[in-house]
Amino acid sequence: AQSVAQPEDQVNVAEGNPLTVKCTYSVSGNPYLFWYVQYPNRGLQFLLKYITGDNLVKGSYGFEAEFNKSQTSFHLKKPSALVSDSALYFCAVRDYNDYKLSFGAGTTVTVRA
């Protein structure tokens, strides 16, 4: 079985401050990890992925994420948040020998000007 936990329903930061959205996962094998962002009444937009290799992954719009195998975490980070980063963020995991994505419940990010 595979699952994702996003422990924070909401994250609030001021523009220009660092942004972190937390994610922990559980899989029986090797994880493929993903972050997606969703704007109101829209589908999910891919941000970045970890498959293998370097634990620090860089993605779209200045986002990055760090894979930590010992803590089974894959936290999303951005050094300097923008108001336009305000959205709903989802972490997802897929076991290497599985096809389905399992999503967390999502974290709403609000960046205030």
Next chain:
Amino acid sequence: DAGVTQSPTHLIKTRGQQVTLRCSPKSGHDTVSWYQQALGQGPQFIFQYYEEEERQRGNFPDRFSGHQFPNYSSELNVNALLLGDSALYLCASSLVQTEAFFGQGTRLTVV
């Protein structure tokens, strides 16, 4: 590149009716997955199609069925609609072992 396109964008149906949702994958993608996103929740996997066959299925009843055509486009059918089927239905396309790209979704309301 048009990306993943879904139709219709919104739909209202009555309990007991049947509905068909459609999806065209991103150019070059051969795998289509369907997800249900209830309000305030993360997407839940319904099933995945590859080479016109259902490759994997999530924990959804047989009322949910699908099809993939030779051009890789796909349909999701839901029979005997329940109020609880009201949700955003997302289609995602991918190649084997790559990231999934999602469409804008179809908002289904069952009344």
